[in-house]
Amino acid sequence: MAKSKVQSVEPNVADYINSQLKSYKLDYKLEQESLNSQIDNALNLYYSKNGGAGGNRPDAKLLKQDPKSLKYYPVLIEYKGYKDKLIKLDKDGQIDNKNAKNEPNFKNINEYAVNGAVHYANAILHHTDYDEIIAIGVTGFKDTLSDKLEIQIGVYYVSKANLAKAIKVGEYSDLSFLKDENFIKFTQKLKELNLTPQELEAIKTKKDEEISIVLTKLNNDIYRDEKGLSENDRVYLVVATIIATLGVEGGKVAPLTKDKLISSEENGERDGDKILSKVKNFLKEKSIPEDKQGLIIRTLANTLTAENLNKPINGESQLKRVFCKIVDDLGEYYKSELNIDFTGKLFNEMYAWLGFTQDQLNDVVLTPPYVATLLVKLARVNKDSFVWDFATGSAGLLIAAMNEMIEDAKNQIQSPDSQKKKIAEIKAQQLMGLEILPNIYMLAVLNMILMGDGSSNILNKDSLRDFDGDYAYGTKQGKFKANAFILNPPYSAEGNGMIFVQKALSMMDSGYAAIIIQSSAGNGKAQAINKEILKSNTLIASIKMPIDLFIGKSSVQTNIYVFQVGVAHNAKHVVKFIDFSDDGYARANRKKAKSSLNLRDIGNAKARYAEVVDLVHYGKNYLNLLSSNDYFEGVIDPSSGSDWNQSAPIDTTPTLEDFKKTVSDYLAWEVSQIIKNQKDNLGK
Known part of the structure; x- marks a missing residue:
């Protein structure tokens, strides 16, 4: 006789929980009811639990206000009706809503109550300005003996501050924590759930890996499916889409959503017109200087107003398709608080396969974030630094500097008001970047906007010919008093790029500089420039970096040179030479590697990088993980300019042990010959 199938008790679960909500006098809405237009729109725009377009409908939902802070928390509730359908976790104990390919795991999202509720919470984070959401999953079953309904509840907290990771709040047998008299205590508990710095760092690392995969797929999809778009068009569409969908807090500028683009042909109502209008409003509300606003708008307008991009085909413009693709693929990353070089990654992906010559390819390769942080620390950047970069690329080095400065401000300044003021000063007045290529300049501006807008002094200028050291934007006028210089120059420039170093250091009175450059610059390729630099600056250290540092993008040996600015190099000054060829990381060319992860820590890499800074x-008292052969203190000839890459000398003087080993080896050989001859004679 066939075993009867277990019947779902979801209707009973829904009735039971909805009755609780009603008894608590909560203004909840059921599946088909509207909560508010912003949340309704977000649920409709996000991909559904089955993988389709929109149609997300939580079984119950409400907006709950904290009576103390007056903050609103969206509460999303999903019901199931089987004993084993409360939650599905992965091997690490996290909500299992993504598979190994970083794609949505629709089976789990659809079948498990908590997984479904967290999916809805991600939709709210993705498409609204709510930054803290409560996701509740409830399932139930009938006890086989008593026929009593048994309820299981999972309560999770999803927030931007925790990088959208769903965190379990606690164990609950009902939803009475939502009652007015209990909710203040509940929200206090939420504040205690913030992740530790180590946990946040682990999530950032994982997101970092995910972003590379997502950006590669996005770029390939647009290249394959959207014909007629140049590489510049793709860059500008990504920049415009992200700015238009960010919005400005407090409702000053509402984020542009996919449903607002209706592919109209009416002048002023076209999809590109709407995107451009949002970008204009965003820049104006963010108080971006008018000259810079004009430059950004003119650059983006050429693409956004192109007739072929705005022309509807089957009711949809090409521009809308690309806009929707960018929002769907990237929204969860650029709307979170990752503090990473997002557009730097985007840039590397979008330019990785273009038809550059090798010299051009070397010129557009961006510095890996962990190397950017190393340069910042070597240049002794702190909250009071004034940092500039003369070939800023997508501003990855300046972002590393800004993060270091803000972290130092938080550690050194105790007053919240003073801390906030200092951070604003750092972003507006203490960072300067110059980039000559317009498309890359746009990425730098976008990157700094995403990081909270330190874009005030990102300039689209030739740093060698058009820059006099003055502030170009903002209320602060006069010279930028740089005391920290960081750089990864275009290697095709004079002296492998050392000409940029000479120009920048000549405009500084004091401070430190750290640059990463092709090693031949220190071996004679920039001899004349190097001699000029040493007349006013001291070479502190020369660090040989791994040969595969830029694998998959460039194949050049690089060194980092560290200078003290404003002090002429004395021939007796001791220079620290470090062979950092083994930095603890294993790299693979992602184009050839089977794994999507092309950077692996195999040798305590973070500690190695910290050790180099200390050295x-x-x-040398801080020599630990590196060997004595990797560190050498020596001198250079300031009148040479070609002796900057030295290594520890090898002592060729034979020791007593060497002599003993040689004699031992010889005697062993003599004995073997005698034995061989004896065997040969016996054989005869």
Whole structure:
């Protein structure tokens, strides 16, 4: 006789929980009811639990206000009706809503109550300005003996501050924590759930890997499916889409959503017109200087107003398709608080396969974030630094500097008001970047806007010919008093790029500089420039970097040179030479590697990078993970300019042990010959 199938008790679960909500006098809405237009729109725009377009409908939902802070929390509730359908976790104990390919795991999202509720919470984070959401999953079953309904509840907290990771709040047998008299205590508990710095760092690392995969797929999809778009068009569409969908807090500028683009042919109502209008409003509300606003708008307008991009085909413009693709693929990353070089990654992906010559390819390769952080620390950047970069690319080095400065401000300044003021000063007045290529300049501006807008002094200028050291935008006028210089120059420039170093250091009175450059610059390729630099600056350290540092993008040996600015190099000054060829990381060319992860820590890499900083700042007493053969203190000839890449000398003087080993080896050989001859004679 066939075993009867277990019947779902979801209707009973829904009735039971809805009755609780009603008894608590909560203004909840059921599946088909509207909560508010912003949340309704977000649920409709996000991909559904089955993988389709929109149609997300939580079984119950409400907006709950904290009576103390007056903050609103969206509460999303999903019901199931089987004993084993509350939650599905992965091997690490996290909500299992994505598979190994970083794609939505629709089976789990659809079948498990908590997974479905967290999916709805991600939709709210993705498409609204709510930054803290409560996701509740409820399932139930009938006890086989008593026929009593048994309820299981999972309560999770999803927030931007925790990078959208769903965190379990606690164990609950009902939803009475939503009652007015209990909710203040509940929200206090939420504040205690913030992840530790180590947990946040682990999530950032994972998101970092995910972003590379997502950006590669996005770029390939647009290249394959959207004909007629140049590489510049793709860059500008991504920049415009992201700015238009960010919005400005407090409802000053509402984020542009996919449903607002209706592919009209009416002048002023076209999809490109609407995107451009949002970009204009965003820049104006963010108080971006008018000259810079004009430059950004003119650059983006050429693409956004192109007739072929705005022309509807089957009721949809090409521009809308690309807009929707960018929002769907990237929204969860650029709307979170990752503090990473997002557009730097985007840039590397979008330019990785273009038809550059090798020299051009070397010129557009961006610095890996962990190397950017190393340069910042070597240049001794702190909250009071004034940092500039003369070939800023997508501003990855300046972002690393800004993060270091803000972290130092938070550690050193105790007053919240003073801290906030200092951080604003850092972003508006203490960072300067110059980039000559317009498309890359746009990425730099976008990157700094995403990081909270330190874009005030990102300039679209030739740093060698058109820059006099003055502030170009903002209320602060006069010279930028740089005391920290960081750089990864275009290697095709004079002296492999050392000409940029000479120009920048000549405009500084004091401070430190750290640059990463092709090693041949220190071996004679920039001899004349190097001699000029040393007349006013001291070479502190020369660090040989791994040969595969830029694998898949460029194949050049690089060194980092660290300078003290404003002090002429004395021939007796000790220079620290470090062979950092083994930095603890294993790299693979992602184009050829089977795994999507092309950077793996195989040798305590973070500690190795920290050790290099200590060696440069404090000397050989901090030698630990690196060997004695990797560190050497020596001198250079300031009148040479070609002796900057030295290694520890090899002592060729034979020791007593060497002599003993040689004699031992010889005697062993003599004995073997005698034995061989004896065997040969016996054989005869």
